[in-house]
Amino acid sequence: MPTNIPFSKKNITDKDLKIVNKILKSGWLTHGKYTEQFENTFSKFSNSKFALTVSSCTAGLHLICLAIGLKKGDEVLVPNLTHTATAHAATYTGAKVRFVDINLYDGNLSVKDLLKKINSKTKAIIVVHLTGISSELDKIIEICKKKKIFLIEDCAHALGTEYKSKHVGNFGIAGSFSFYPTKQITTGEGGMVITNNKSIFKKIKILKAFGIDKEIKQRKIPGLYNVKELGYNYRMTDFQSALGLEQLKRYNKELSLRKKNAILYCKYLKNIKNLKFNNYIDTCSYFIFPIFLKKKYRDRVIKIFKKKKIGFSIHYAKIIDEMKYYKKGLTRNKNSKIYANENISLPVHSDIKENNILHISKLIREALNEN
Ligand SMILES: Cc1ncc(COP(=O)(O)O)c(C=O)c1O
Structure with a gap:
């Protein structure tokens, strides 16, 4: 009789550990080549133009909310049954969240209730593809277009989820994935933002690293850069990226x-x-x-x-x-x-x-x- 069946998979192999070990011993623990490779491979996997590693899915959602300019006075619609991170990400910006009911039993945003909750202050909707089941995106996109509302995808559960042959995360302004230990792939803590919008990509790239205008390799003199806005430190380390990359490959x-x-x-x-x-x-x-x-x-x-x-x-x-x-x-x-x-x-x-x-x-x- 099987006993001790674990809830989540232990994804990490000896080969992964060897790479992590090599990075740890290299002294170059962040801003490295594995982060770039992980982002490139993720963007190919999800068929999105841009992918950016972040320190968590929550950080990614927060950055998306900032990049679209959410602020006090705005309202954001989120499902009432989700991780609190979905609501927090919008709330951090000063915007107010309003809760929308879900469908029984796919667990995704109810389009009927969504229509009841939209008003003139609604600036964004965050859909969650709960448990890996895609939301009713066609209907939601139509509503967003008509009402000029941003669609954000919380893809924390949805690595590999498709809707009409396209990977989720590509349907709104941007999507954020989670690599928390129970997730399909893990980097300990960590996440990835994907978008097909170049200006959102550029904004998030700067906001996730203190608002600094130049990456390390672009700086003529070490430490010489400018800060034009209040950014965060939401980066992923290079050894986490290597872990994620190896799992993504398989x-x-x-x-x-x-x-x-x-x-x-x-x-x-x-x-x-x-x-x-x-x-x-x-x-x-x-x-x-x-x-x-x-x-x-x-x-x-x-x-x-x-x-x-x-x-x-x-x-x-x-x-x-x-x-x-x-x-x-x-x-x-x-x-x-x-x-x-x-x-x-x-x-x-x-x-x-x-x-x-x-x-x-x-x-x-x-x-x-x-x-
Ligand atoms: C639906 C949903 N959104 C967001 C998050 C936050 O993800 P993270 O822990 O990577 O910040 C989670 C966490 O499990 C989640 O389940």
Whole structure:
């Protein structure tokens, strides 16, 4: 019987460590060639014109919000069921976030509710491709064009997600990816911004490095540069970039195994009473495999998973406008609440084998009193 099934994959190989070691010993830990290579390879992988490493997806989202000029008095629409980072990124600029309900059960922004929440102050919408399922981009793009609103893509879960044969992150002004340890590839902390807009690319490049106007190699005299705006230090180190680059090179294989695992979950979880899950979606990058159960069943499954050491998570257990910082008590996002109360994230990464999936599925079936 399999035990100790981890929630996320340990992606790092001995070859990756060798490269990291070499960089650490070189003394050139940041601004190096691996960062450039990682950015170039990522831009090829996502088919975007520009890619920029950042210290986290949150930093990337913040930079995008700054680059489009968000400020106090503006409003930004975000889904109510997401990581708090989505809302924070816009809030850092002084703009106000308003929460939009999601669809049951793909977890993405509800277009119907979006239309209700747009007003003359709305400057941007941040979509989240939750769990790796792409949002309804066609409809959202049409709304953005009509109302002259920026579309930002939070792609934290969506490395490898496509919409109409195009990688997500390419549909709005820019998109930001996360390389946090549970994500499809990891650099510890870290992220990547992609955009097809040259002036946004240039702005973000400067803003992510203190607002300094010249890169190290452009400076005639070391230390001689100018600062024209208030930038941040949101850079990624070169050894993190090397880690990300090596994982990205083998990501297509990882992605196809994730998809195979998702197909197996769909097979083994079929016809369990009181259990819901989305049908297999081939364009999804399967950050995790979400299932949905009413509270009493979810409590039961969680208890068993803990006892049997099955790695799992919940994305997310509480909606954003119920968090103390944001608490408004004004929105009634029914679907977001249902999703938060019912979801469990199952591991779907390539270290999970068919017997693990069968085991997890059997435990769920037993927990729901089915054999
Ligand atoms: C939807 C979403 N957006 C943003 C983030 C923030 O990513 P990071 O930890 O790289 O800043 C996360 C983190 O997991 C996330 O799940």
